Amino acid sequence: MCNDYRLLVDLASIAEDFDNLSIKIKIPEGTPNVPAREDIRITDMAPIVRGTEDHERGTAQLVNRRWGWPGPKGKPVYNFRSEGRDFSSRRCLILADGFYEFTDPAEPKQKRLDKWLFTMADHRWFCIAGIWRESLAGEAFTMLTMDAGPDVAPYHHRQIIPLTRDQWADWLDPAVPARKVLRWLPQGSLPVTQVYGMPPAQGALVL
Template sequence: MCNEHRSHVDIDQLSYEFSQVGLPICFPEGVPNLPLSDSIKITDRHAIVRAGAKGADLVMRRWSWPGPTGKPVYNFRSEGREFDSGRVLIIADGFYEFTDPPPVEGGPKKRPKSKWLFTMPGEPFFCIAGLLRTEQSVGEAYTMLTTSPGPDIAPYHNRQIVVLGRKDWARWLNPAVPAQDVLLSAPAGTLAVTRVR
């Protein structure tokens, strides 16, 4: 499952795009210095958007909380759950999946996995459906919600994170909208894939 994503989205662009869908962005903790990064990994802090009093609040939070065994909960299965609280949007302009490389006769048995970048053509960024939770050891932290893979992802993984285009941003932040109406597999052609390793 997705354990790395990227974001090259600056504050001005983010504010503009959210205003276009009727979700003005507020910064209740001050305007953050958004990291522009090719590699946002588990336990890193990153930008999320949650419902706010005047639209949507952008804050920086940790990706993943410790699970019962101590392993990080960075992806969370969405099927059959409603999520009537804690809904957030995770800002990204790409995410990665990894596959085992094809075997090479006579070559080394252990080789680096192939790394694939998924982006949303025609969009400067997209959002990933997330869930925010407070854990005593780390405070507020988020995880990415997953579902069955759409046709763009299925050749690379048997699950996919829920990617949301702009038409679903406000719907996901509204707990009155049933989660299962939003948490869907991406239709064919939603994502472009590029091999980066």
């Protein structure tokens, strides 16, 4: 399950892309300090885009929030199952240009897991479907998950939910049912490259 993702794109470019989609971004807390980061990990602060309080379609807020709220036993809730839930409020878009999955090492003597980077075909960056809530640690967000689609299934049985650009406004609009937005992308939409570790044998399936 995703516990590490990447954002190297500057916020000015991100705001411009939202504007091209007729989604006006407001920054109610001032422009957050978001340095380019190869690894954003659980409990880190990171930028999200969420709907406004009046739910006006085409308008959203950019804020910096904690990834993962404390669960009942104190462990952060960083992934959240989407199946069977409506998410009629507090939806958000998590800004990323890649996310990582880890698998057992192909080389038995290798101590660390193999690391794989998934990106979005045809786009420099993308959004991941999320929700946010208030917590004892302050407002925080989590990534929604579903059974793995064709690109991720060889690496993990579950996956987070990257959204195409024509889905962003719908996800921020609570009037649009979640089931109409949360779905697999077509095969080949999420190219994967190996960050470190031994490449698998030719034709091998990574589990």
